Amino acid sequence: MAKKIIAAAYGDPTEVLEIVEVEIPKPGREQVVVRVRAAGLNPFDVKVVSGTLGRSSDKLPLSPGAEAAGVVHAAGAASGFAVGDEVVVYPATAAFAEYVLAPAASVHRKPADLGFAEAASLLLAGVTAVDTLATLRVDGDDVVLVHGGSGAVGSIVVTEAVAAGATVIATASPRNHEHLRELGAVPVSHGDGLAAAIDEARGDQRITAVIDTVGTDEAIDVSLELVAPHRIVSIAAWGRADDGIVIVDGSSEQSRHHRREAVEPLLADAADGRIGVEVARTFSFDDAGTAFAELGGAHPRGKFVFEPK
Numbered sequence: 001m002a003k004k005i006i007a008a009a010y011g012d013p014t015e016v017l018e019i020v021e022v023e024i025p026k027p028g029r030e031q032v033v034v035r036v037r038a039a040g041l042n043p044f045d046v047k048v049v050s051g052t053l054g055r056s057s058d059k060l061p062l063s064p065g066a067e068a069a070g071v072v073h074a075a076g077a078a079s080g081f082a083v084g085d086e087v088v089v090y091p092a093t094a095a096f097a098e099y100v101l102a103p104a105a106s107v108h109r110k111p112a113d114l115g116f117a118e119a120a121s122l123l124l125a126g127v128t129a130v131d132t133l134a135t136l137r138v139d140g141d142d143v144v145l146v147h148g149g150s151g152a153v154g155s156i157v158v159t160e161a162v163a164a165g166a167t168v169i170a171t172a173s174p175r176n177h178e179h180l181r182e183l184g185a186v187p188v189s190h191g192d193g194l195a196a197a198i199d200e201a202r203g204d205q206r207i208t209a210v211i212d213t214v215g216t217d218e219a220i221d222v223s224l225e226l227v228a229p230h231r232i233v234s235i236a237a238w239g240r241a242d243d244g245i246v247i248v249d250g251s252s253e254q255s256r257h258h259r260r261e262a263v264e265p266l267l268a269d270a271a272d273g274r275i276g277v278e279v280a281r282t283f284s285f286d287d288a289g290t291a292f293a294e295l296g297g298a299h300p301r302g303k304f305v306f307e308p309k
């Protein structure tokens with residue numbers, strides 16, 4: 001038997017999350033069972049459990065966890081993997097568990113130079129970041145405004161945009177401005193005075209593209225004053241689609257294509273340090289409620305990761 005985190009109801013994660021004992025899964029021919037060494041927590045998991053993405057009773061109990069890294073425990077004959085291989089699982093389902101079952105297509109070899117915690121924190125944010133940049137075809141001629149440049153997705157957006165040669169202005173809280181400078185962006189604070197701060201940062205350059213990872217009206221309103229709506233890509237401003245901005249979420253064929261193609265380059269770039277993956281804190285399953293609750297509020301920069309014992 002093995003441990004797994006579930007939520008039997010939607011609501012406050014400190015109340016609805018529990019640890020249950022389940023059978024260790026067995027792989028089909030093209031499936032792999034991975035002994036989880038680390039599983040990355042994402043805002044998506046928090047939204048699913050708290051019910052902000054819907055409260056369908058058909059989906060209960062919930063088994064959260066969308067990405068993990070670990071060691072192959074059992075491999076189907078046609079999976080292409082062998083027991084002992086170190087792998088990353090993305091997209092995963094029910095990854096907050098000691099063992100995760102996944103189709104071989106979602107299992108990727110973990111570069112030896114990439115730690116388990118970092119590998120389990122990279123891909124969901126990373127493929128999303130690459131998707132936003134590819135959707136806007138950002139290149140060295142662009143001046144890009146990134147809302148939420150210090151976040152998991154935003155940090156990779158900034159890194160990749162700078163690597164493409166673009167000029168990058170990014171919003172963050174003041175405590176994260178030095179981090180943005182290190183990534184190569186000009187930092188500005190969100191909140192009061194945002195428009196004036198962006199104007200000062202851009203000087204006489206024109207903003208040509210906006211990537212929003214925050215979704216606030218403040219971020220979208222200031223962006224619509226700077227560029228045409230089709231040059232604004234958001235991963236979070238669901239309520240502003242009527243403004244003509246582009247929402248990307250992996251549901252279109254183009255978005256899925258960008259994300260599939262991004263996986264191997266992201267793993268290689270993270271392994272050799274071209275992309276930094278910051279792990280803020282690791283948690284045991286016993287502290288799942290705390291981890292979810294803290295990620296759902298103001299939290300430190302970097303990823304939260306579960307490490308089953």
Ligand SMILES: NC(=O)c1ccc[n+]([C@@H]2O[C@H](COP(=O)([O-])OP(=O)(O)OC[C@H]3O[C@@H](n4cnc5c(N)ncnc54)[C@H](OP(=O)(O)O)[C@@H]3O)[C@@H](O)[C@H]2O)c1
Pocket residue numbers: 042043044124125128147148149150151152153154171172173174176190191213214215216234235236248249250299302
């Ligand atoms: N559509 C998709 O495919 C997709 C995929 C992944 C994630 N998402 C969504 O994208 C969002 C970001 O995900 P993430 O993993 O990057 O989250 P994260 O690591 O928690 O980052 C959140 C960012 O938002 C900034 N922020 C917080 N409050 C703000 C405010 N009032 N105004 C401006 N910025 C603010 C934070 O900056 P400071 O701390 O410096 O203030 C931080 O940079 C989440 O809503 C997530 O669900 C969507």
